[in-house]
Amino acid sequence: QVQLVESGGGVVQPGRSLRLSCAASGFTFSSYAMHWVRQAPGKGLEWVAVISYDGGEKYADSVKGRFTISRDNSKNTLHLQMNSLRVEDTAVYYCARDGLTPWGQGTLLTVSS
């Protein structure tokens, strides 16, 4: 079955960088666009970025210029490189397949000094 497993979250200071990963299995990863969506503690959902099957990227304005989405089709893995992190980036980060189904279990990023 389709499975998405995020990793890489943790506690980081403002201004620092972190890379999240999402390991995909159970489907032909290279054929699908992939998304990152985040959810601040106790809040709603915010779309972050998408990468098409052939590498085209789009970003939310809130992360444009700081975050980079990428994919390694040989390893069925999605990444989110996050630079210049801010306190307001604190959230659970989910990866999701095109159409936003299904979602992974999420990984928590806490940005705090």
Added chain:
Amino acid sequence: DVVMTQSPLSLPVTLGQPASISCRSSQSLVHSDGNTYLNWFQQRPGQSPRRLIYKVSNRDSGVPDRFSGSGSGTDFTLKISRVEAEDVGVYFCMQHTHWPLTFGGGTKVEI
């Protein structure tokens, strides 16, 4: 950006009774290809979101038929015909007709 407004924010329900959630968009969600890209998601307590409905009214595989979606243009509705205990959680609408994708603020369904 397209603003998605859900109501109510909180919906107390009675088991076995119907429930309805409204979602309104700040502009039409009809795409140039003729489709309307409006989805509904369920997030049970402590779980990841799960898509229930895509393109307004299409149920995802495994979604009980007590869930239905309807609407057009800027006004959309998710209905639960008879609420069950497992339906407790937060429901979100989302549009992907226009970039960026945007979500409604969520409706908390509680018994």
